[in-house]
Each structure stands twice: as C-alpha cells, then as structure tokens.
Amino acid sequence: MKTMLKIIGVIILLIVVYAVIAMLAFGKNYHYEKSMVVNAPKEKVWQQISSTKAFNQWNPWMKLDPAMKITYTGNPGEVGDKYCWDSKNDDAGAGCQEIKELVLNEKQKTEMIFERPFAGQATSEITLSPEGSGTKVTWTMDTEQDPMMKIMRPMMDYQMGKSYEEGLNNLKNLVEK
Template sequence: MKTFLKIIGGILLLIVVYALIAMVAFGKVYRYEKSMVMNAPGEKVWQQISSMKAFNQWNPWLKLDPAMKINYTGNSGEVGDKYCWDSRNDDAGAGCQEIKELIVNKKQKTEMIFIKPFEGQAISEIILTPEGNATKVTWTMETEQDAMMKIMRPFMDYQMGKSYEEGLNNLKNLVEK
C-alpha cells in the first residue's frame, strides 16, 4: 500500500511541477501555424478563402455538429463578411468569425470570438504564396492565454495540428479538382 501511495504522490508531484513550469515558461501569446502546398494557382485557392461561405466549404470544425446553426451577415467576400455558429455540442461551441482584412490572392485575416465552451478571442490568417504553378497556403491562429490555459498547450498543439491538417487537406481536395 505504501508503494502505491508513493507512486500516486509522485504522479501528482509531476503534474504540479509541470503545471508550474508551463505557467511560467510558456508566453502569454499562443500561435499555431501550418502550411501545405497545393497544385493550384493562387486565384483558385483565393476563391475558397475570400468569403466565410467559401471557407465553410472546407472548415474542419463544421463537421463536429451537423445540426449546428449558422448565420451569415455582411457582404460576402468583403471586410465585415461574418458568420456565427451555435452548437449544442461543446466540441463545436458557439462564436463568430469575421473577415478583418483581405488582400486579393494573397491574404485573408479574420477575428474569431468564442462564446462557449470558453470565452476568448483569436486572430487567424490564411496567406497564399506562389510556388511555381502551385500555391503554398499558410494558416495561422494567434490568441492570448491565461495561466491555466498554458497548461493545456501541448494538447492544443495536438488538436490544432489535427484540425489544421484536415482543413488544409479539405481545401487541397477542392482546389486541385
């Protein structure tokens, strides 16, 4: 029994030490980035990122809840183009994403406001870079994190990696047709 308690105590101590190190070592700003080269011209990729409706054709998070409520506002393909989602599923949650900047055939920048399961705000960019006849698509997300969320950073990296990989593959399938 003493050995079991020592093991449990050791595990708890490791968790506490990791949490303290994470809260101190990780910066307040969390940034994630993933890139993929697509065998399509930038203009064709641009068509799939320049509006919220087009973005949602390959958005990996929409599949989390097929019954998700989505409401579009603003002028499609212009700054202010926005959609809000509301899901009963905590994996999808609720929030809004709005285009804040568009540079034709080069960049789309959005702001995301998360309402549930956690409140928060993030900035996302999709940057197109020509690579011969192909286009490199770089998708980023940046947000500030409080001390408790820093503890979750390795899990966030894992989840973001899966989601961004899926989204970029969805986009690649659309533009390489």
C-alpha cells in the same frame, strides 16, 4: 499499499511541477501555423478563402455538429463578411468569425470571438504565395492564453495540428478537382 501511495504521490508531484513550469515557461501569446502546397493557381485558392461561406466548405470544425446553426451577415467576400455558429455540442460551442482584412489573391485575416465552451478571442490569417507551379497556403492563429490554458498548450498544439491538417487537406481536395 505504501508503494501505491508513493507512486500516486510522485505522479501528483510531477503534474504540479509540470503545471508550474508551464505557467512560467510559456508566454501569454500563443501562435500556431501550418502550411501546405496545393497544385492550383492562387486565384483558384483565393475563391475558397475570400468569403466565410467558401471557407466553411472546407472548415474542419463544421463537421463537429451537422445540426449546428449558422448565420451569415455582411457582404460575401468583403471586409465585414461574418458568420456565427451555435451548437448544442460543446466540441463546436458557439461564437462568430468575421473577415477583418482582404488582400486580393494574397491574404485573408479574420477575428474569432468564442462564447462557448470557453470565452475567448483570436485572430487568424490565411496567406497565399507562389510555390513552383502551385500555391503555398499558410494558415495561422494567434491568441492570448491565461495561465491555466498554458498548462494545456501541448494538447492544444496537438489538436490544432490535427484540425489544420484536416482543413488544409479539405482545401487541397477542393481546389485540385
């Protein structure tokens, strides 16, 4: 019994030490980035990133809830093009994403406002650059993290990696048809 209590005590101590180190070591700014080369000209890729409706054709989070309510506003393919989602599923939550900047065949920048399951704000960019006979697509996200979210950063990196990989593969499959 004493051995079991010691093991539990050591595990709790390690968790506390990790939490303190994470809160001190990780900065408040979080950046995630993933790239993939697709075998298509950037003009064809641009068609899939320049509007929120096109983005949602390959957006990996859309599959989290097939019954998710989606509302589009603004003019498709222009700054101000926006969609809001509302899901009963906490994995999908609720929020809005709005295009804030478009540079023809080069860059799309959006702002995301999350309402549920956690309130927050982030920006995302998708940039296109020539790569051999294809197009390099780089997808980024930037946000500020409160101290408690810093503790979850390795898990967040893992989840973002899976989601961005899935999304970029969806995009690749769509534009390489």
